[in-house]
Amino acid sequence: MEIRWTVLLVVIGGAVVTFIPRVIPLMVLSRIKLPEIVMQWLFYVSIAILAALVGQALFIDNEEVHMKLTPKLLAAVPTALVAIKTCSLLWTVVVGVVAFVLLQLLF
Numbered sequence: 001m002e003i004r005w006t007v008l009l010v011v012i013g014g015a016v017v018t019f020i021p022r023v024i025p026l027m028v029l030s031r032i033k034l035p036e037i038v039m040q041w042l043f044y045v046s047i048a049i050l051a052a053l054v055g056q057a058l059f060i061d062n063e064e065v066h067m068k069l070t071p072k073l074l075a076a077v078p079t080a081l082v083a084i085k086t087c088s089l090l091w092t093v094v095v096g097v098v099a100f101v102l103l104q105l106l107f
Contacts, residue, residue: 070107071104072100076096078096078099079092082095082096
């Protein structure tokens with residue numbers, strides 16, 4: 001397999017450009033004591049991002065918002081219940097995949 005220098009440089013450049021915005025804030029913020037209200041606000045950022053990603057996957061199709069029952073939406077119900085009940089990523093993923101596959105077979 002032959003690797004072109006331009007492709008290799010693009011991959012390395014992409015890695016550097018991706019790495020720098022993640023490491024610099026981490027290095028700076030690890031040395032600063034943030035106020036408690038900022039820490040609470042930061043706690044909810046990941047939850048909000050996950051909710052936006054899941055909501056987009058469940059309710060947007062072909063750039064249109066829809067509210068119809070789809071296998072994805074139906075599979076999200078037991079998945080969310082398991083996630084809330086167990087707080088286990090493994091069980092949440094297993095239930096989500098199994099529910100989605102079963103509902104895809106039914107519909």
